[in-house]
Amino acid sequence: xxxxxxxxxxxxxxxxxxxxxxxxxxxxxxxxxxxxxxxxxxxxxxxxxxxxxxxxxxxxxxxxxxxxxxxxxxxxxxxxxxxxxxxxxxxxxxxxxxxxxxxxxxxxxxxxxxxxxxxxxxxxxxxxxxxxxxxxxxxxxxxxxxxxxxxxxxxxxxxxxxxxxxxxxxxxxxxxxxxxxxxxxxxxxxxxxxxxxxxxxxxxxxxxxxxxxxxxxxxxxxxxxxxxxxxxxxxxxxxxxxxxxxxxxxxxxxxxxxxxxxxxxxxxxxxxxxxxxxxxxxxxxxxxxxxxxxxxxxxxxxxxxxxxxxxxxxxxxxxxxxxxxxxxxxxxxxxxxxxxxxxxxxxxxxxxxxxxxxxxxxxxxxxxxxxxxxxxxxxxxxxxxxxxxxxxxxxxxxxxxxxxxxxxxxxxxxxxxxxxxxxxxxxxxxxxxxxxxxxxxxxxxxxxxxxxxxxxxxxxxxxxxxxxxxxxxxxxxxxxxxxxxxxxxxxxxxxxxxxxxxxx
Ligand SMILES: C[S@@+](CC[C@H](N)C(=O)[O-])C[C@H]1O[C@@H](n2cnc3c(N)ncnc32)[C@H](O)[C@@H]1O
Numbered sequence: 001x002x003x004x005x006x007x008x009x010x011x012x013x014x015x016x017x018x019x020x021x022x023x024x025x026x027x028x029x030x031x032x033x034x035x036x037x038x039x040x041x042x043x044x045x046x047x048x049x050x051x052x053x054x055x056x057x058x059x060x061x062x063x064x065x066x067x068x069x070x071x072x073x074x075x076x077x078x079x080x081x082x083x084x085x086x087x088x089x090x091x092x093x094x095x096x097x098x099x100x101x102x103x104x105x106x107x108x109x110x111x112x113x114x115x116x117x118x119x120x121x122x123x124x125x126x127x128x129x130x131x132x133x134x135x136x137x138x139x140x141x142x143x144x145x146x147x148x149x150x151x152x153x154x155x156x157x158x159x160x161x162x163x164x165x166x167x168x169x170x171x172x173x174x175x176x177x178x179x180x181x182x183x184x185x186x187x188x189x190x191x192x193x194x195x196x197x198x199x200x201x202x203x204x205x206x207x208x209x210x211x212x213x214x215x216x217x218x219x220x221x222x223x224x225x226x227x228x229x230x231x232x233x234x235x236x237x238x239x240x241x242x243x244x245x246x247x248x249x250x251x252x253x254x255x256x257x258x259x260x261x262x263x264x265x266x267x268x269x270x271x272x273x274x275x276x277x278x279x280x281x282x283x284x285x286x287x288x289x290x291x292x293x294x295x296x297x298x299x300x301x302x303x304x305x306x307x308x309x310x311x312x313x314x315x316x317x318x319x320x321x322x323x324x325x326x327x328x329x330x331x332x333x334x335x336x337x338x339x340x341x342x343x344x345x346x347x348x349x350x351x352x353x354x355x356x357x358x359x360x361x362x363x364x365x366x367x368x369x370x371x372x373x374x375x376x377x378x379x380x381x382x383x384x385x386x387x388x389x390x391x392x393x394x395x396x397x398x399x400x401x402x403x404x405x406x407x408x409x410x411x412x413x414x415x416x417x418x419x420x421x422x423x424x425x426x427x428x429x430x431x432x433x434x435x436x437x438x439x440x441x442x443x444x445x446x447x448x449x450x451x452x453x454x455x456x457x458x459x460x461x462x463x464x465x466x467x468x469x470x471x472x473x474x475x476x477x478x479x480x481x482x483x484x485x486x487x488x489x490x491x492x493x494x495x496x497x498x499x500x501x502x503x504x
């Protein structure tokens with residue numbers, strides 16, 4: 001049978017239905033209701049001894065019931081308008097999720113909910129919320145109810161009323177969230193959670209997360225509640241106007257929990273893009289020191305200041321003084337950029353490169369002209385590509401560029417200088433590095449490597465969340481760091497500040 005989207009027909013996976021039915025019938029209920037029965041996946045999964053009831057509005061589905069060998073009493077009616085002369089021991093439902101604006105009878109529904117249950121919902125609500133409130137009110141004391149719904153309501157405006165209702169009644173035991181990678185339904189519905197409700201007052205809500213359906217057949221709610229996938233949150237702490245998705249910890253690594261709905265942590269890419277440095281295709285030819293520049297009489301136009309080797313930089317700050325020191329030591333700190341050639345000597349150097357087949361390497365032969373250096377902006381923070389236990393982080397205070405020995409951190413346009421300095425202060429701390437290290441690639445021999453995207457996808461703390469007073473303190477330490485040789489003391493101080501923002 002083809003699903004009728006207008007009636008919110010999305011049919012439940014049998015394995016999911018089994019979990020829900022198993023839980024609502026755990027205490028051997030006498031009666032069980034499915035308010036939106038569809039093809040009856042829930043009721044079929046329930047024990048024959050239970051007296052079953054169902055509602056269904058769709059004539060097509062009802063006509064087909066004869067085929068299903070149904071063992072339930074069917075109310076061929078709109079559930080929201082159906083009056084039952086008794087309450088139920090258990091309710092299980094995958095309700096229609098239509099937006100309320102699309103519903104013809106909505107003023108009638110609003111009236112019923114207000115009059116019968118004293119709940120006023122806005123016109124922007126969702127039909128599933130009406131189903132849910134009615135079902136909760138139709139439960140006997142200690143009766144159980146399980147609803148499969150999209151989890152958006154936990155974070156949206158229209159969800160506020162239902163959350164308010166949950167807080168008032170305390171009936172929710174667990175919200176089981178399926179991580180977004182798990183697509184349980186077809187295109188229309190992307191997120192889903194199961195609400196486990198019992199008609200009594202609970203102390204708090206279990207925010208439980210699942211990211212694999214592998215073991216779904218052996219799923220046991222009581223056992224799951226005891227695992228680290230569960231976050232028990234006291235009702236008294238919860239507020240209806242708050243977003244509740246943040247209570248789920250859905251990304252765990254090395255004892256640090258991140259939550260994509262909680263902006264305490266953000267991916268690196270939220271404020272900056274980590275990009276690899278300049279690749280030349282032949283460092284022997286392209287990197288220059290002053291002796292080579294003098295030897296080949298190269299003009300200043302073709303000499304692009306660039307840090308070529310990571311060991312050349314040992315301090316936290318790279319300044320024009322550092323550059324001059326390297327220059328005096330005759331270190332290779334320039335790149336030959338043939339695209340700017342002006343003098344005969346510059347062109348002779350290009351010819352010299354061709355005579356030595358520099359133009360034939362993979363990179364140079366794919367570049368036009370082969371002797372032009374790729375155009376990369378200098379970046380204010382460098383981060384070493386290879387490391388051993390500790391990432392080398394350099395605050396570049398010059399417009400000197402970098403070869404691939406470092407990745408460059410390129411901040412988004414709206415990121416202030418202060419924020420860049422804060423980010424630098426953060427990155428040099430063990431607190432930050434431990435988090436970044438979760439995304440490292442082992443390179444053998446204790447050598448670790450980071451590709452730019454390993455860092456872009458790594459999590460950092462949300463620097464916007466740092467308190468004003470601590471921001472000041474961090475920036476003061478930043479100034480001290482620039483003046484002082486004894487950096488360890490300051491890094492420790494920074495580490496203590498940032499650690500307080502990380503939950504271990
Ligand atoms: C999301 S489907 C779920 C069907 C089935 N219980 C399952 O899980 O596979 C919702 C069902 O509710 C029915 N329905 C929609 N609005 C209804 C209403 N106001 N009263 C009763 N049933 C309704 C639809 O026809 C559809 O069969």
